[in-house]
Amino acid sequence: xxxxxxxxxxxxxxxxxxxxxxxxxxxxxxxxxxxxxxxxxxxxxxxxxxxxxxxxxxxxxxxxxxxxxxxxxxxxxxxxxxxxxxxxxxxxxxxxxxxxxxxxxxxxxxxxxxxxxxxxxxxxxxxxxxxxxxxxxxxxxxxxxxxxxxxxxxxxxxxxxxxxxxxxxxxxxxxxxxxxxxxxxxxxxxxxxxxxxxxxxxxxxxxxxxxxxxxxxxxxxxxxxxxxxxxxxxxxxxxxxxxxxxxxxxxxxxxxx
Amino acid sequence: xxxxxxxxxxxxxxxxxxxxxxxxxxxxxxxxxxxxxxxxxxxxxxxxxxxxxxxxxxxxxxxxxxxxxxxxxxxxxxxxxxxxxxxxxxxxxxxxxxxxxxxxxxxxxxxxxxxxxxxxxxxxxxxxxxxxxxxxxxxxxxxxxxxxxxxxxxxxxxxxxxxxxxxxxxxxxxxxxxxxxxxxxxxxxxxxxxxxxxxxxxxxxxxxxxxxxxxxxxxxxxxxxxxxxxxxxxxxxxxxxxxxxxxxxxxxxxxxxxxxxxxxxxxxxxxxxxxxxxxxxxxxxxxxxxxxxxxxxxxxxxxxxxxxxxxxxxxxxxxxxxxxxxxxxxxxxxxxxxxxxxxxxxxxxxxxxxxxxxxxxxxxxxxxxxxxxxxxxxxxxxxxxxxxxxxxxxxxxxxxx
Numbered sequence: 001x002x003x004x005x006x007x008x009x010x011x012x013x014x015x016x017x018x019x020x021x022x023x024x025x026x027x028x029x030x031x032x033x034x035x036x037x038x039x040x041x042x043x044x045x046x047x048x049x050x051x052x053x054x055x056x057x058x059x060x061x062x063x064x065x066x067x068x069x070x071x072x073x074x075x076x077x078x079x080x081x082x083x084x085x086x087x088x089x090x091x092x093x094x095x096x097x098x099x100x101x102x103x104x105x106x107x108x109x110x111x112x113x114x115x116x117x118x119x120x121x122x123x124x125x126x127x128x129x130x131x132x133x134x135x136x137x138x139x140x141x142x143x144x145x146x147x148x149x150x151x152x153x154x155x156x157x158x159x160x161x162x163x164x165x166x167x168x169x170x171x172x173x174x175x176x177x178x179x180x181x182x183x184x185x186x187x188x189x190x191x192x193x194x195x196x197x198x199x200x201x202x203x204x205x206x207x208x209x210x211x212x213x214x215x216x217x218x219x220x221x222x223x224x225x226x227x228x229x230x231x232x233x234x235x236x237x238x239x240x241x242x243x244x245x246x247x248x249x250x251x252x253x254x255x256x257x
Numbered sequence: 258x259x260x261x262x263x264x265x266x267x268x269x270x271x272x273x274x275x276x277x278x279x280x281x282x283x284x285x286x287x288x289x290x291x292x293x294x295x296x297x298x299x300x301x302x303x304x305x306x307x308x309x310x311x312x313x314x315x316x317x318x319x320x321x322x323x324x325x326x327x328x329x330x331x332x333x334x335x336x337x338x339x340x341x342x343x344x345x346x347x348x349x350x351x352x353x354x355x356x357x358x359x360x361x362x363x364x365x366x367x368x369x370x371x372x373x374x375x376x377x378x379x380x381x382x383x384x385x386x387x388x389x390x391x392x393x394x395x396x397x398x399x400x401x402x403x404x405x406x407x408x409x410x411x412x413x414x415x416x417x418x419x420x421x422x423x424x425x426x427x428x429x430x431x432x433x434x435x436x437x438x439x440x441x442x443x444x445x446x447x448x449x450x451x452x453x454x455x456x457x458x459x460x461x462x463x464x465x466x467x468x469x470x471x472x473x474x475x476x477x478x479x480x481x482x483x484x485x486x487x488x489x490x491x492x493x494x495x496x497x498x499x500x501x502x503x504x505x506x507x508x509x510x511x512x513x514x515x516x517x518x519x520x521x522x523x524x525x526x527x528x529x530x531x532x533x534x535x536x537x538x539x540x541x542x543x544x545x546x547x548x549x550x551x552x553x554x555x556x557x558x559x560x561x562x563x564x565x566x567x568x569x570x571x572x573x574x575x576x577x578x579x580x581x582x583x584x585x586x587x588x589x590x591x592x593x594x595x596x597x598x599x600x601x602x603x604x605x606x607x608x609x610x611x612x613x614x615x616x617x618x619x620x621x622x623x624x625x626x627x628x629x630x631x632x633x634x635x636x637x638x639x640x641x642x643x644x645x646x647x648x649x650x651x652x653x654x655x656x657x658x
Contacts, residue, residue, distance in 0.1 A: 057553040058427065058539060060434045061277045067421065079551045104275055105538045109552025131538070133281045135265065136273055156279035158441060163282070181279055182439030 003150045006097040006125040006173050009048050010208045010229065020048040020174075020230025021221070021256035022210060023237040023249070024101065026069035027052050027086075028078025030241060035083070036090045038241065043096035045253040051128065051232060052087070054080055054102035061103075061130035063185025065235035069242065080110050084122040091123035099126035099152060099173065107140070116143040126150035126173040134166060155201060157181050157191065164204065171207035177228065180214045185235045187214035190224075198227035218255035225256065261575065266455020266542075269578060271571035274454035276541050280434075283441045288456045290361050295463070300356065307352050308467065311385065312342045314349075316468075318475035318632070323602040324615075330622035331485065331629035335605070336472050338496060338636045345608065345637030346468060346496045347378035351447055353464035355382040358445040365389040365444040369433040371398055371426035371492070372563035372610065373405025374637055375449030380414035390414040393433040396424030398562045405641055423556045426492075426566045430540050450493025451570035454541030458498075458570050465499025472632055473503050480630050486511040486621060489634035490613040491584065492528065492564035494573045496636035501582060502572075511583070514573060515617040517559035518586030528557035530569045531577050531584040544571040560589035560645060561609035563637075591616040593649055596639060608637035609645065 013020045023042050027035055042050050055070035055078055062070070080102075087098060100119060107115045107129065119127065127149055132140065137151060144151050150173030155164055158181060168175060177198055179190055194211075201209045211224040212232030221231050233252060240248040261268045274284055294300040308314040316337045325333040338346035351368075358366055366388050370376030376392040383390035392414050399406055399418045409416050422428035430453075437446040451461040476484055487504060489497035491514040504510045519527035527533065530545045537546035539554055547555040547567035557567040576582040587595075592609055595616035600606045607615055614633050625631060639646065 055553075057422075057555075058431050060431050060540075061438070063435075074553065081551075103538075105546075105548070105554070106552035108536075108538055108543075109548065109550065130277050131275045131541075133274065133276060133278050135281070136275055154278045156277070156281075158279050158282045160282055163278075167278075178277075178279060180439075181441060183435050 002120055002123065002125045002148045003173065006049055006099070006150055009097050010174065013048050014229065019225035019256045020208060020210060021046065021253050022049045022051050022230065022232045023047050023253065024051040024053060024232060024234035025241065026066065026073050026238055027054055027083040028073030028076050029069040029238065031076060032078060032082055032086050035086050039094065039096065039098070041246065045250050046256065047096055047253055048230065049097040049099055049125070051099050051101050052083070054083055054100055054106055056103040056106055059103060061183055063183040063235060065239050066184050069238045080106050080115070084118050088122040094123060097125040098123065099128060100124050101128040103131050104129050112140050113143045116147040116149055119149055120147040124149060126152045128152045128154070128176060130154060134163065152176055154178050157197065164201065168201065168204040169206060171205045174208045174210045174229070175201060175205045176232065177201055177209050177211045178213045179211045179224065184213050186216040190214070195227040198224065202228050218252060221252065221255040230256065261572070262455060262459055266459070268571045268575035271542070271544050271574040272455055272458060273543050274541060275538050275543070276454045277438060279438050280441060284454055286361065290357055291456055291460050294357055294360055303356060304353060308349070312348055312352065313340065314467065315471045316340050318472055318479070321603050324599060327598070327602050328619055328622040330627065331625040331631040333618060334476065334630065334632045335635045336468060336500065336632060338468060338634060339605070339607065339611065339638035343378050343381050344640060345374040345378065346465060346499065347375045347449060348381065349467055349499070350449065350461050350464040350495060351375070351378040351382045354445070354447040354460065355386050355388060358388060359386060361445060363443055363445045365440065366447050367391050367393070367433050367436050367440070367444055368447040368449060369426065369429040370394050370449065371429065371565055372561065373398065373402040373409070373641060374563060376409050376414070376416070377405055379447050380409040380412035383414060384412045391436065392416045393419050393429040393436065395426060395429045396420040398425055398429070401562055401645055402641060425557070426562070427554065427557070434540065450495040451498045451572060452493045452540060452542060452544065452568055458542065458572055461495050462498045462502055462572060465495050466502045468496065468499040468634060469501060469503035472500065476630065476632065482630070483507055483510050484632045485625060485629040486513065487632045488513045488515060488614045488617050488621065490515050490564060490610050490636060491531065491569060491573060492517065492566050492610065493568065494570040496634050498570060498572055500634045501576070505581060512581065513617060513621065514582050514584045515613045516584060516586040517561055517564035517613060518588040519558040521588050522586060526558035527586060528559040528564050528566060529586040530567055531573060532586050536574070539568045542571045544574040545569055545577070560592065560649065561613065563608070563610040564613065585617065587613050587616040593646065595619070596646055605635070606639035607635055608639050609642045611636045
C-alpha cells in the first residue's frame with residue numbers, strides 16, 4: 001500500500017494532464033508540533049507528494065539553506081523517532097504520500113530494518129538517500145522491499161549512459177533527476193542541454209522523472225516540467241516557510257498546472 | 258589476513274563509497290586511473306624521482322638514544338617524516354595524487370585541511386606542477402594555524418575559511434566535498450587522509466606505505482631484525498596506515514595507533530573514534546565514528562588540529578576488529594608533555610599530532626626489554642604549533658623544570 005500510494009498520486013496528476021510538484025520541508029524546522037499542519041497546508045496547496053527531510057549533522061549534498069534548516073531542526077531536538085511518531089499521528093487521515101529524504105548514517109544508526117518498518121508504520125511511501133549510490137544500495141533494498149517502500153534513486157548530470165540505464169531500469173516511486181552539478185539551493189539558470197537530458201530520462205525510466213536541485217521560481221517549474229513529469233522544490237520552500245511567506249509557497253505549487 | 262580492500266572497496270565490513278551520484282563517475286574514473294598508474298613503470302619512475310629529489314626521501318630512521326635512556330627499556334627509533342619537504346608525511350600522498358590529477362587531464366585540485374599540513378602539501382605540489390588549487394579550512398583552524406594559511410597563500414593557493422559546524426576538519430571536508438560535487442568535471446579532490454570513499458583509503462595508503470617500506474628495510478639493516486613494536490598517531494590515519502601496512506603480515510611486530518584523547522576520554526571531549534566510537538557512515542565510508550545514538554556525528558576535540566576529526570580510515574577499523582593493531586588514546590596534556598620531552602632530550606620539536614605517538618612511548622617503554630626495538634612514526638615537525646604550544650604553556654601546565 002505504501003509505495004502504491006505514491007504511484008497513484010503520480011498517475012492521478014498525469015491523467016489530469018498536469019505535472020507533479022513535490023515540495024521538500026525539513027522536519028523539525030519551525031517546531032515538530034507544527035509538522036502535520038505544514039504537511040496539510042502543502043497538500044491543500046496541491047502538492048503531489050511531500051519530501052520530508054530528516055536532519056543530519058553533515059549533509060554534503062545540501063547547500064546553505066537546507067544546511068541551516070537542518071541545524072535549526074537538530075537544535076530543536078529533532079530525532080528520527082520523534083519525526084516518525086509525529087507523522088504517524090495523522091497517518092489514517094492523510095491522503096498525500098510522504099517520502100523521507102535523509103543521509104545514510106541516521107538510518108544506519110536506527111537500524112536499516114527497524115527504520116524501514118517504522119517508516120511503514122508511520123505511512124511513509126518512499127526513501128531518498130543522496131549518499132547511497134547504485135553500488136551501495138544493497139544495504140537497504142531488501143528491507144525497503146519487505147515494507148513496500150520505494151527507494152527513490154537520483155540520477156545526475158554526470159551519470160554515464162550505462163549508469164542512467166541502470167538507474168532508469170530500477171526506478172521506483174520516481175526518478176530524481178538532479179538538475180545541477182552541485183548541491184541543493186537556488187540557481188539563476190540551468191545548463192542548456194538540461195531539457196534534452198530530462199526528456200531522454202523520461203524515455204527510459206520505469207517511474208516518473210522529477211527534476212530537482214535549484215528549482216526555485218514558477219518560471220523554473222514551468223520550464224522544467226515541459227521536459228519531464230514534474231519538479232521537486234526544496235530550498236525555496238524551506239526558505240519561504242521559515243520566513244512565514246506562505247503565499248510564495250502557494251504560488252510556486254500553483255505554477256505546476 | 259584477508260586481502261583488502263575488495264574490488265568494491267571493502268575492508269571487512271568497513272569502507273565502501275557512500276557518495277552522491279554526481280561524484281560516482283569521478284570516483285570510478287579515479288579508481289581506473291590509479292589502477293593504470295600503479296602498473297605504469299613511467300608513473301613509478303616519476304614518483305620515485307619526486308620522492309627523492311623534491312621531497313628528500315628516504316627519511317632517516319634515527320636512534321633516539323637520549324629519549325631511550327630517559328624512558329628506560331627499549332631502543333627507540335624515530336622515523337623522521339618531519340624531515341620531508343614541507344615538514345610532514347602529507348606530501349608523500351599529495352605528490353602522488355597531483356601526478357594522478359595530471360594523468361586524468363584535470364587542471365584543478367581541491368583539498369581540505371585541518372592543521373594545515375595537508376593544505377600546505379597540496380598547495381606545494383600544485384605550485385610544482387602548475388595546478389590551480391583551492392583549500393577548505395575550518396574557521397577555528399584558520400585561527401589556530403594562521404602561519405600555515407599564509408604559507409598556502411604564498412604558494413598560490415586560495416584558502417577558504419569554513420564557518421559551518423565547529424569550524425574544524427570535519428566541516429572543511431564537508432565543504433570540500435560540496436565544492437568537488439559542483440566542479441567535478443575539471444577538478445580532482447586530493448583527499449588528505451586514509452579515509453573517504455573508495456578508492457581514497459587505498460590510494461592514500463599506497464602513497465604513504467613508503468614510510469613503512471623504508472622503515473622495514475632500515476631497521477633490518479641497523480638491527481638485523483624487525484621491531485618489537487611500532488607506534489603512530491591516528492587522526493584519519495594516513496601516517497599510521499603508511500607505517501603499519503608493510504608490517505601487517507609480521508605477526509611478531511606489535512602495532513599501536515594512538516588517538517587524540519583531548520581533555521580525557523571520560524569528558525567526552527576527544528577525537529578517539531576507534532577507542533570510543535561505533536560504526537557509522539561519514540564522508541563516504543563506513544568506519545568507526547563519534548556519533549550520538551541518533552546517528553548525528555559529534556564534534557571532535559583535540560589540541561592537535563590534525564587529529565581533530567570524528568572519523569577514521571576504514572582500514573584502521575578493520576585492523577582494530579581483526580585484533581591486529583591496538584588503538585589507545587593520550588590526552589592533550591600528555592601530548593604537550595611529550596613535545597617538551599622530545600625537544601629537551603633529542604633537540605627535535607615534534608608536531609602536536611606526532612607528540613601523541615611519542616607520549617605513548619612513555620606507557621609502552623616500561624613494559625619492554627632493553628634488547629627490544631620500538632619504532633615511532635614522527636609524522637611531522639612542530640614549527641606550525643609554536644603558538645598553540647606557547648598558549649598552552651602560558652595558560653596551563655608548568656613546562657619548566
